[in-house]
Amino acid sequence: MSDVLLQIKNLYAxxxxxxxxxxxxxxxxIKAGEIHAVMGPNGAGKSTLSYVLTGKPDYExxxxxxxxxxxxxxxxxxxxxxCEGLFLSMQYPVAIxxxxxxxxxxxxxxxxxxxxxxxxxxxxxxLKLIRGAAKEFNISSxxxxxxxxxxxxxxxxxxxxxxQLSLLQPKLAILxxxxxxxxxxxxxxxxxxxxxxxxxxxxxxxxTHHLDLLNYIRPDFVHIYADGHIVKSGSMQxxxxxxxxxxxxxxxx
Amino acid sequence: MxxxxxxxxxxxxxxxxSGLREKNRISFEKRGLPDSKTEDWRFSYFKQDDMQNPxxxxxxxxxxxxxxxxxxxxxxxxxxxxxxxxxxxxxWNLPNGVVIKSLIEAVYDGDIKSxxxxxxNPDDFPFAALNGAxxxxxxxxxxxxxxxxxxxxxxxxxxxxxxNRLCNIRNTVVAENGAKATVIEHFCAEENAVYTQNVVNExxxxxxxxxxxxxxxxxxxxxxxxxLNSVQVKSGGNYSAFCANGTCKFSRYESxxxxxxxxxxxxxxGVYKLSETEQVCDITTNIRHLSxxxxxxxxxxxxxxxxxxxxxxxxxxxxxxxxxxxxxxxxRALLLNxxxxxxxxxxxxxxxxxxxxxHGASSGDLDKEQIFYMxxxxxxxxxxxxxxxxxxxxxxxxxxxxxxxxxWIKEQF
Ligand SMILES: Nc1ncnc2c1ncn2[C@@H]1O[C@H](COP(=O)(O)OP(=O)(O)OP(=O)(O)O)[C@@H](O)[C@H]1O
Ligand SMILES: [Mg+2]
Numbered sequence: 219m220s221d222v223l224l225q226i227k228n229l230y231a232x233x234x235x236x237x238x239x240x241x242x243x244x245x246x247x248i249k250a251g252e253i254h255a256v257m258g259p260n261g262a263g264k265s266t267l268s269y270v271l272t273g274k275p276d277y278e279x280x281x282x283x284x285x286x287x288x289x290x291x292x293x294x295x296x297x298x299x300x301c302e303g304l305f306l307s308m309q310y311p312v313a314i315x316x317x318x319x320x321x322x323x324x325x326x327x328x329x330x331x332x333x334x335x336x337x338x339x340x341x342x343x344x345l346k347l348i349r350g351a352a353k354e355f356n357i358s359s360x361x362x363x364x365x366x367x368x369x370x371x372x373x374x375x376x377x378x379x380x381x382q383l384s385l386l387q388p389k390l391a392i393l394x395x396x397x398x399x400x401x402x403x404x405x406x407x408x409x410x411x412x413x414x415x416x417x418x419x420x421x422x423x424x425x426t427h428h429l430d431l432l433n434y435i436r437p438d439f440v441h442i443y444a445d446g447h448i449v450k451s452g453s454m455q456x457x458x459x460x461x462x463x464x465x466x467x468x469x470x471x
Numbered sequence: 472m473x474x475x476x477x478x479x480x481x482x483x484x485x486x487x488x489s490g491l492r493e494k495n496r497i498s499f500e501k502r503g504l505p506d507s508k509t510e511d512w513r514f515s516y517f518k519q520d521d522m523q524n525p526x527x528x529x530x531x532x533x534x535x536x537x538x539x540x541x542x543x544x545x546x547x548x549x550x551x552x553x554x555x556x557x558x559x560x561x562x563w564n565l566p567n568g569v570v571i572k573s574l575i576e577a578v579y580d581g582d583i584k585s586x587x588x589x590x591x592n593p594d595d596f597p598f599a600a601l602n603g604a605x606x607x608x609x610x611x612x613x614x615x616x617x618x619x620x621x622x623x624x625x626x627x628x629x630x631x632x633x634x635n636r637l638c639n640i641r642n643t644v645v646a647e648n649g650a651k652a653t654v655i656e657h658f659c660a661e662e663n664a665v666y667t668q669n670v671v672n673e674x675x676x677x678x679x680x681x682x683x684x685x686x687x688x689x690x691x692x693x694x695x696x697x698x699l700n701s702v703q704v705k706s707g708g709n710y711s712a713f714c715a716n717g718t719c720k721f722s723r724y725e726s727x728x729x730x731x732x733x734x735x736x737x738x739x740x741g742v743y744k745l746s747e748t749e750q751v752c753d754i755t756t757n758i759r760h761l762s763x764x765x766x767x768x769x770x771x772x773x774x775x776x777x778x779x780x781x782x783x784x785x786x787x788x789x790x791x792x793x794x795x796x797x798x799x800x801x802x803r804a805l806l807l808n809x810x811x812x813x814x815x816x817x818x819x820x821x822x823x824x825x826x827x828x829x830h831g832a833s834s835g836d837l838d839k840e841q842i843f844y845m846x847x848x849x850x851x852x853x854x855x856x857x858x859x860x861x862x863x864x865x866x867x868x869x870x871x872x873x874x875x876x877x878x879w880i881k882e883q884f
Contacts, residue, residue, distance in 0.1 A: 326845070
C-alpha cells in the first residue's frame with residue numbers, strides 16, 4: 219500500500235439535475251500524516267467537493283478519478299465510503315426529528331463496526347464510550363438525549379460533528395467550515411479534539427475562510443480553490459497572505 | 472354463501488338476547504355489506520368474495536394451545552384469551568373491584584343489560600350489525616366505582632390456519648365512576664391463517680373514570696380485521712386509545728366516541744405501516760362533542776409503500792350549544808413510493824361558535840438530506856430509511872401513557 223490516502227485526478231463534477239459544472243479539472247493528492255487546507259471565495263465549489271467525495275446523490279461526476287486507500291472511491295456507496303474511513307464534518311449538519319443524538323451515534327458506530335467485522339457495542343459499552351468522549355467536547359448528557367441537531371446552536375452542531383470524528387476515528391477527515399460559529403473556547407476544544415485524533419496514519423482536509431483554526435491546526439499545504447479547481451498551492455504563508463490581501467491576486471479574469 | 476346463517480347460538484332461549492340478535496339481523500339485511508357507494512366506506516370497501524366464504528361456527532372452543540404461544544409479556548398483566556373467536560373461560564385471578572365474565576353469563580346474570588348494544592345504532596355500522604346478529608362470544612368487564620387497576624387487562628385474540636372463520640366478538644367494558652384501567656387488545660394468528668375478525672367493543676367511561684385502550688393489530692397477512700370501538704364518556708371521564716395497525720390485507724379500525732357531559736375527554740392516536748401490495752388499512756374516527764367543555768385530540772401517522780393504501784377519515788362533530796370545546800386532529804403519512812396511496816377525509820361539523828377546532832393532513836417522502844447525513848456516518852441507505860420511519864412513527868408512540876406497553880408494541884411493530 220502506498221502512503222497516498224486520497225488521490226483526485228482531473229475531476230469534473232456538477233449538479234446531477236442540470237448541466238451546471240462546479241468542479242472543473244481538480245487535482246489533489248493527500249498522503250497519510252498530512253494536513254491540507256483549502257481556501258476560496260464563496261460559491262467556489264468547496265462544499266461541492268466535500269459532497270462529491272462523500273457521495274451525495276445530488277452531485278454527479280462527469281469525468282476524472284478518485285482513489286481512496288487505493289480503492290476506486292466513486293464506485294462506493296456513501297456509507298461504504300464512510301466505513302472505509304472517510305469522514306465529513308458538514309458545513310450545515312442535518313437535524314433529524316425523532317432520532318436522539320445518542321441513538322444516532324450508536325447506529326453510526328455499530329454500522330461501522332459491523333462493516334469491519336467487529337461485534338456491535340451493547341448499550342453499556344456504548345454509554346461508556348460516549349460519556350468519555352462527550353465530556354471532552356463539552357457536550358452534556360442532556361444534549362445527547364435531544365434529537366440530533368434539532369434546535370442545536372451553530373457552535374453545538376459543530377462540536378457534535380467533531381465528537382463524531384473522534385468516535386469514528388476515520389482515516390481522512392474533511393472539515394467543511396468546522397470553525398464557523400464557534401466561540402473562542404469552543405474553537406480551542408474543537409482544534410484540540412482534531413489534533414488528538416490526528417496522527418501519521420491519517421490525514422485532514424480543512425475547508426475554511428479564516429486563519430483562526432489553522433493557527434491551532436497547522437496545515438502542511440494550503441490550496442487556493444477558485445472556479446472549481448486549485449489555482450495555487452503553497453504553505454501556511456499563503457494563507458497569511460490571503461488574510462492580508464484577499465483573493466484578488468489569484469482569481470482569473 | 473350468505474353471511475346470515477341460521478345456526479343455534481347459546482342463549483337462543485333468552486328472549487332479550489334473541490331479540491337483540493333479531494334487531495341486528497334486520498339492520499344488516501337492510502343494508503348488507505358496505506360497497507363503493509357507502510359514504511363511510513367508499514375508500515376501503517371490500518367485496519364479500521374477498522372473505523372467501525368464511526365459516527360461522529357455533530361449536531364450543533377447541534383450543535390446542537396455539538393461543539398460548541409467545542405469551543411472555545415484559546409487564547405484568549391479567550391475561551384473557553380468545554382462540555379462533557371463542558373466549559377461553561378461565562379461572563381469572565381477579566383483583567377486588569373487577570368483574571370479568573362471558574357475555575352469555577352476563578346476559579343470564581342481567582348485569583350487562585344496561586350496556587349491551589346500547590352505545591350505537593346498528594343501522595349505521597354494517598359490520599357491527601352483522602356482529603350483533605351473532606351475539607354470543609364476548610366479554611363483560613366491569614371495573615367498579617373507584618377501583619384503580621394496577622395491572623393492565625391483556626386480551627389476546629389468536630386465530631389458527633385450519634379453517635377460514637368469521638369471528639364475531641362483542642366486548643363490553645365498563646369503567647364506573649372514578650375507576651381507572653388499561654385494556655390491551657392484541658390480535659395475532661398463525662402465519663398462513665385466513666379469517667375475518669369482526670370485533671365490536673362497547674366502552675362506557677363513567678364520571679372521572681379513566682380508560683386507556685391499546686390495540687395492536689398484528690393479524691395474519693391474509694386476514695381481514697374490522698373493529699368498532701363505540702365509546703361513551705361521562706363528566707370528567709377520559710378515554711385514550713392507541714392503535715397500531717399493520718400486517719393484514721384489509722383492516723378497519725373505527726372509533727365512535729360520544730363525549731356526553733362536561734369535562735369528558737378522548738384521545739385517539741394511531742400508527743400504521745403498510746408494505747404489502749394491495750393492502751388496505753383504514754382508520755375512521757367520529758368524535759361527537761355533545762356537551763360544553765369536552766375535549767378531543769387525534770394524531771394518526773402512517774407509512775405506506777408498494778401499492779398499499781392507507782385511509783384516514785376523521786370526523787369531529789360539535790353539537791349546538793356545546794361551547795368551549797376543543798377538538799384537534801392531525802393525520803400525517805409517508806408515501807415511500809409512487810404506487811402507494813393515501814386517502815384522507817377530515818370532516819369538521821361544528822354547530823357551536825365558541826370552540827377551538829383544528830385539523831390537518833400532510834403526506835410526503837423521507838428527507839434525502841437526512842438519509843445522506845446518516846449514510847455519511849456509515850449507516851446504509853436501507854437502515855437509514857428504517858430509522859427514519861421509526862422516528863416518524865415514534866412521535867405517536869411517545870404519547871402513550873404506559874411506556875412498557877408502548878415499548879413492547881414498538882419493538883415488534
Ligand atoms: N444542490 C445544488 N443545487 C443547486 N446549486 C448548487 C447545489 N450545490 C451547489 N450549488 C451551487 O454551486 C456553487 C458552489 O457551491 P458550494 O456550496 O460548493 O460553494 P462553497 O465554495 O462551499 O461556498 P461557501 O464558501 O459559501 O460555503 C454555488 O454557486 C452553489 O449555489
Ligand atoms: Mg461551503
